[in-house]
Amino acid sequence: MSLKPLLPGALSDRGQQMTLGVMGGGQLGRMFVQAAQAMGYFTAVLDPDPASPAGLVAHWHIDTAYDDEQGLAQLMQRCDAITTEFENVPAPALITLGAHRPVAPSAACVAVAQDRIQEKAHFVKTASEGGPLSVFPAPYAAIETPELLAAVPADLLPGILKTARLGYDGKGQVRVKDRAELAAAWDQLGKVPCVLEKLMPLQSECSVIVARGADGNVVAFPVQKNTHHDGILAITEVYEGAVPADLAARAQASTVAIANHLNYVGVLCVEYFVVDNGQGGSDLIVNEMAPRPHNSGHYTQNACDMSQFEAQVRALAGLPLPTPRQHSPAIMVNLLGDLWFNANGVRAQATEQPVSPPWAQVLALPGTHLHLYGKLSARKGRKMGHLNITGDSVAQVRETATRVLALLGLPALD
Ligand code: ATP
Ligand code: MG
Numbered sequence: 001m002s003l004k005p006l007l008p009g010a011l012s013d014r015g016q017q018m019t020l021g022v023m024g025g026g027q028l029g030r031m032f033v034q035a036a037q038a039m040g041y042f043t044a045v046l047d048p049d050p051a052s053p054a055g056l057v058a059h060w061h062i063d064t065a066y067d068d069e070q071g072l073a074q075l076m077q078r079c080d081a082i083t084t085e086f087e088n089v090p091a092p093a094l095i096t097l098g099a100h101r102p103v104a105p106s107a108a109c110v111a112v113a114q115d116r117i118q119e120k121a122h123f124v125k126t127a128s129e130g131g132p133l134s135v136f137p138a139p140y141a142a143i144e145t146p147e148l149l150a151a152v153p154a155d156l157l158p159g160i161l162k163t164a165r166l167g168y169d170g171k172g173q174v175r176v177k178d179r180a181e182l183a184a185a186w187d188q189l190g191k192v193p194c195v196l197e198k199l200m201p202l203q204s205e206c207s208v209i210v211a212r213g214a215d216g217n218v219v220a221f222p223v224q225k226n227t228h229h230d231g232i233l234a235i236t237e238v239y240e241g242a243v244p245a246d247l248a249a250r251a252q253a254s255t256v257a258i259a260n261h262l263n264y265v266g267v268l269c270v271e272y273f274v275v276d277n278g279q280g281g282s283d284l285i286v287n288e289m290a291p292r293p294h295n296s297g298h299y300t301q302n303a304c305d306m307s308q309f310e311a312q313v314r315a316l317a318g319l320p321l322p323t324p325r326q327h328s329p330a331i332m333v334n335l336l337g338d339l340w341f342n343a344n345g346v347r348a349q350a351t352e353q354p355v356s357p358p359w360a361q362v363l364a365l366p367g368t369h370l371h372l373y374g375k376l377s378a379r380k381g382r383k384m385g386h387l388n389i390t391g392d393s394v395a396q397v398r399e400t401a402t403r404v405l406a407l408l409g410l411p412a413l414d
Contacts, residue, residue, distance in 0.1 A: 004318060005317055005318040005319050006018050006020075006080050006081055006102075006316075006317040006318060007317075008039045008040035008041050008317070009040040009041075012080045013080070014077075014080065016042075016078075017041075017042040018040075018041055018042065018080055018317075019041060019042040019043065019044055019059070019060075019078055019079045019080055020032075020036045020041045020042075020043055020044075020079060020080065020081055020082075020083070020313065020316060020317065021043070021044040021045070021046070021075050021078060021079030021081070021082040021083070022043070022044075022045050022046075022054060022058075022082065022083050022084065022085050023046050023047075023066060023075075023082065023083070023084040023085065023086075023089045023093065023094070023097075024045075024046075024047055024054070024066075024084055024085035024086040024089060025045045025046070025047025025049060025052025025053060025054035025055040025058075025061070025085075026047075026052065026053055026054065026085055026086060026373075027053050027054075027373035027375075027383060027385075028054075028085040028086070028292060028293050029045055029047070029052070029053070029054030029085035030053040030054040030056075030057055030373055030374065031293070031298075031301070031307075031309045031371075032054070032083065032085060032293070032309050032312055032313065033045065033054050033057050033058045034057060034309070035307060035309035035310045035312070035313050036313045037057075038310075039310070039313060041313070041317070042059045042060075043057075043058040043059050043060070044058055044059060044060040044061075044062065044075060044078040044079050045058040045060070045061050045062070046062045046064065046066065046071055046072070046074075046075045047061070047062075047063065047066075048063055048064060048065050048066070049063065050063050051376055053373040053374045053375060054085070056374050057374070060078050062074050062075055062078075066089055066090050066093050067090045067092065067093050069096075072093055072096050072097060075097065076097060076100050076101050079101060080101070080102075081101060081102040081103070081104070081316050081317060082097050082101055082102070082103050082316075083103070083104055083105070083266060083292075083312060083316045084103075084105065084110060084291070084292060085292050085293075086292065087110060087113045087114050087290060087291050087292065088114065088165075088166060089110065091107050091110065091111045091114070094106070094107035094110055095107045102214075102316070102318075104214070104265040104266040104315060104316050105264055105265060105266040105268070105291045105292075106264075106265065108262075109262050109263075109264050109265075109266075109291055110291045112262065113288075113289050113290065113291040114165060115164050115165055116162060116163075116164045116165070116167070116195045116288065117142045117144075117164045117193060117195060119288060119289060120137050120140055120195060122258070122261065122262065123135075123136065123137045123258065123286050124136060124137065125261065126254075126257050126258050126261045127254070127257075127286070129261070130254075130257055133250050133253065134253075134254060134257065135250060135251065135254040135272065135284045135285065135286045136285065136286065137197075137285060137286050137287070138197045138198050138200050138273070138285050138287075139155070139156055139197070139198040140156065140195050140196060140197045140198065141153065141156055141195065141196050142164070142193070142194075142195055143161070143186060143193070143194045143195065143196055144193045144194075149182070149183065149186055152179075152182065152196055155198070156196050156197070156198045157176065157177065157178055157179070157182065157198075158175070158176065158177045158178075158198075158199045159175075159176055159182070159196045159197055159198050159199050160173055160174070160175050160176070160196070160197050160199055161173065161174045161175075161176055161182060161185045161186060161189065161194050161195075161196050162194060162195050162196075162197065163189055163192055163193070163194050164192070164193040164194055164195060165192070165193070171231075172189065173231075174188060174189065175199065176196075182196065200273055200275045200285055201275055201276040202273050202274070202275055203274045203275060203276055203282055204225060204226075204243070204273075204274045205225070205226045205227070205228065205271065205272065205273055205274065205287075206223050206224055206225050206226060206243045206247075206248070206251060206271075206272050206274060207223070207224050207226055207269055207270060207271045207272060207294060207296045207297075208220060208221065208223050208224070208251050208252050208254075208255040208269070208270050208272070209221040209224075209255075209267060209268070209269045209293070209294060209296075209297040209300070209308050209311075210252075210255050210256055210259050210267070210268050210270075211266070211267045211268075211308070211311035211312070211314070211315050211321050212259045212260070212264050212265055212266065212268070212315065212321075213265065213314075213315050213318065213320075213321050214265050214315075214318055215318075216260070217320075217321055218256050218259055218260060218321075219311070219321050219322070219323045219324060220252040220255060220256055220323075221297060221300055221304065221308065221311075221324050221326075222238050222248075222304075222326050223238070223242075223243045223247075223248040223251050223252060224236045224237070224238050224242075224243075224296045224297065224299070225237045225238070225242040225243050226271075226296050227414065229411065230381075232334070232336065232381065232383075233295050233296060233334055234333070234334055234410075234411075235331065235332065235333055235334070235401075235413065236295075236296045236298070236299055236330075236331070236332040237330075237331050237332075237413075238299050238303065238326065238329070238330045238331075238332075239329035239330065239394045239397065240329075240394065241394065243274070244274075244282065247274060247282060247284050250284055251270075251272050251284060254270070254272075254284070254286060255268070255270040258270055258286075258289065264291075265315060265316075266291065266292070266312060266315045266316065267292060267293050267297075267308055267311050267312040267315060268289060268290070268291060268292075269289060269290045269292070269293070269294030269296065269297060270286060270287075270288075270289045271286075271287040271288050271289070271290075271296075272284055272285060272286055272287060273285040273287055292312075293308040293309055293311075293312055294308070295334065295383070295386070296332075298332050298371065298386050298388060299330040299331070299332040299388050300324065300326075301369070301371065301388060302328070302330065302369040302388040302390050303326055303327065303328045303329070303330035303388065303390050304324045304325065304326045304327065305324060305325045305327060306322070306324040311324065328367075328390035328391060328392065328397070329390070329391055329392075329393065329394045329396075329397045330388060330389065330390050330397060331388075331389045331397050331398065331400075331401040331413075332386055332387070332388050332389070333386060333387045333389065333401065333404060333405065333408070333410070334383060334386050335357070335372070335383070335384050335385040335386055335387060335408075336380070336381055336382060336383060336384065337354075337378035337379045337380050337381060337382035337383075337384050338380045338381065339357045339378075339384070339408055339409075339410075340354035340355060340356065340357065340378035340384070341354060341355070341378070341380065342357070342408070342409045354377070354378040357408055358407055358408075361407050362387065362404055362407055362408070365389075365400050365403055365404060366391075366400065367389055367390040367391045367396075367397065367400055368387060368388075368389055368400065368404065369387065369388040369389070369390070370385065370387055371385050371386050371387070371388065372384060372385035373385050387404060389401050389404060398413060401413055
């Protein structure tokens with residue numbers, strides 16, 4: 001990465017408007033494009049879907065496959081720097097792009113995040129080189145051969161078998177109680193490389209977003225408390241007390257160390273588990289990382305003085321990254337396609353045809369900020385948008401969230 005900033009609104013070395021590109025056209029790419037445009041950049045998206053959420057709002061949409069040589073050549077011709085919005089971008093495509101343009105995060109960093117075996121090894125190495133407060137992953141074993149399967153230590157059971165690659169939203173995971181179930185699960189997953197993780201006694205889950213520049217400057221956002229329903233993020237809460245302060249500080253320090261050890265450039269999210277330490281207290285376990293902005297960081301759009309997407313733009317363009325400040329307590333509610341099938345937010349009156357949720361009633365509540373991704377059809381389980389709720393106190397933001405959840409027919413806050 002060059003350290004010369006790509007200044008917004010300027011003419012680039014190519015003699016064209018300064019343009020930032022993104023591999024992937026989902027909602028994360030869309031919000032990156034919107035943040036880049038707000039700062040005066042031109043934007044380009046590569047995504048095969050002609051109606052991709054980011055492609056619909058970018059200046060240029062190249063709708064080829066991610067590994068299409070001509071598509072990649074067009075993206076390089078259009079762009080002064082390129083980022084990615086999902087971790088399963090083919091590594092060779094990022095290598096091709098990186099040979100000609102600044103690419104952040106790098107192909108090497110994305111490759112680590114694409115593979116749970118490499119990812120966990122990186123976590124262990126980072127924690128081993130840190131102090132007594134560093135954060136380790138749950139005990140695990142890589143399973144790539146029948147011999148490794150047979151050699152799994154008994155104390156990893158009960159556990160969760162996860163495919164090393166291509167898992168998301170809890171897909172590619174099987175919970176197993178004993179060796180027989182483990183063998184059956186590995187069979188079921190097609191005997192692809194996997195990791196078996198010990199099942200941990202979770203008290204809660206949290207995550208941390210950091211942004212790191214090519215100059216090595218790294219800043220952390222506040223720690224997010226996450227609640228999942230059916231393996232999909234449902235709610236993120238960010239305010240004082242949502243995560244115990246000592247654990248939050250450790251999680252932030254651990255995330256900064258993980259980014260530094262990778263020489264990472266861009267926005268990185270690391271997920272953590274808060275677990276019972278067996279002595280009446282809590283401990284922290286590192287779960288996984290995403291080499292991009294993350295669903296749990298969407299609250300930053302309305303509750304911080306810099307969003308995670310603006311941080312992604314700044315890191316990519318080589319602009320300064322001041323420490324972000326949260327100005328309001330925040331709760332983010334994910335809006336899945338299921339909501340379009342709850343008549344007036346009442347689950348009991350499920351409809352066959354999609355119906356828009358009661359946005360006017362929701363938006364009448366103070367501090368509600370609606371973000372929809374422009375997806376043309378609602379499907380159950382599909383991430384359609386999110387709602388950020390801000391308030392001037394924790395009590396107020398929780399009260400508004402309680403009313404929103406009731407209007408939408410969603411489960412109440414814990
Ligand atoms: P996503 O990409 O949506 O974050 P994923 O499919 O990559 O999810 P993980 O984050 O590894 O999967 O796991 C999904 C969820 O399963 C976690 O958020 C947690 O609730 C639970 N889980 C995963 N690993 C463990 C574990 N070792 N012990 C207990 N619960 C776990
Ligand atoms: Mg996860």
